[in-house]
Amino acid sequence: MNEIQARIQEELRRIEREEQVRILFACESGSRAWGFPSRDSDYDVRFLYIRTEDSYLSIFEKRDVIERPISDNLDINGWDLKKALNLFRKSNPPLLEWLQSPIRYEENWNVAESIRRLSPFAFSPKSCMYHYLNMAKGNYRDYLRGEQVRIKKYFYVLRPVLACVWIEQFGTMPPIQFEELLKAIVPESSELMQVVCRLLERKKAGEELDMEPAIRPVQNYLEAELERLEQVALQFAGSGNSQDRELDILFRSALREVWETTKT
The missing domain is CATH 3.30.460 (Beta Polymerase; domain 2)
Known part of the structure; x- marks a missing residue:
């Protein structure tokens, strides 16, 4: 220990x-x-x-x-x-x-x-979708608007966005670990995957990821998904079996x- x-x-x-x-x-x-x-x-x-x-x-x-x-x-x-x-x-x-x-x-x-x-019986896709969507929207609004952004906060928007996409695609509780979500949702050969993996390496290496210019591939993905997921969330039924x-x-x-x- x-x-x-x-x-x-x-x-x-x-x-x-x-x-x-x-x-x-x-x-x-x-x-x-x-x-x-x-x-x-x-x-x-x-x-x-x-x-x-x-x-x-x-x-x-x-x-x-x-x-x-x-x-x-x-x-x-x-x-x-x-x-x-x-x-x-x-x-x-x-x-x-x-x-x-x-x-x-x-x-x-x-x-x-x-x-x-x-x-599995208590899980409510709608409740969880809105939880993650509101988390993503709040962090995006607070940290990622403008030409200069707090780039470590990309993870705190990407993770809940990917969790929403997981719920949309699989209808189950998303895995807790970011890399598992990332690999399941984002194509391995995509520019987005390459950019996010580089950011992850920097964060794990202990770099101070603070104010830097917005990263356009990530920014574009988040903006498009936040708008799309607003509509997706409306389609889910209510709570699960309690x-x-x-x-x-x-x-x-x-x-x-x-x-x-x-x-x-």
């Missing part, structure tokens, strides 16, 4: 002690999980936790989020399992991404895998499993 992993484990144990919870699942999200971190990128740790049965039976509502201040490149926060399952019913893309993160710090008990098994009964059973089962196996 390297130093950062040891710090993350230590922080997760501290959260369990201070908050009287159990961590069910913890992973990396953001640029490290997506596959295009900078050398100084934060570690964006996201986790799911469960409280005691008495906490859920109380007349007083507990906070359903645990957050810690960002410190030394460590950004860590998590969701109560009850909150997570309610968001899962709505096909929440961040949660669906966490569950398929390639960097997992902890996976305790059977909860995360049980949610994964239900993911599997309410199964989620209730999953929550109760997790509550019993976790606290019965941790009794001393």
Whole structure:
């Protein structure tokens, strides 16, 4: 275990002690999980936790989020399992991404895998399409208009645009890693692929990708796709099958499993 992993484990144990919870699942999200971190990128740790049965039976509502201040490149926060399952019913893309993160710090008990098994039934193409489309439009508007742009932000528009195209073509949750999306959507011999691969190499090498002239092949692709995807999104049907009964059973089962196996 390297130093950062040891710090993350230590922080997760501290959260369990201070908050009287159990961590069910913890992973990396953001640029490290997506596959295009900078050398100084934060570690964006996201986790799911469960409280005691008495906490859920109380007349007083507990906070359903645990957050810690960002410190030394460590950004860590998590969701109560009850909150997570309610968001899962709505096909929440961040949660669906966490569950398929390639960097997992902890996976305790059977909860995360049980949610994964239900993911195809809860997945809503429309909900996820709009999530990624709004993310792409917001980042494009904030960083990529004009002759000089923040070119590292191309990744933060390209990834959600490619995710939208994946949903359009395959009707499933897009893969979390950028290069997998890129290879599936963009022709290998295209100018766009060559330009994006060069940018990716620069970013991984630690170059400071800040204000530079707009890169026309990327710019043209994004502008055309953002306009086209607006129309594509309108064609999708509503939400997926929420599997309410199964989620209730999953929550109760997790509550019993976790606290019965941790009794001393």
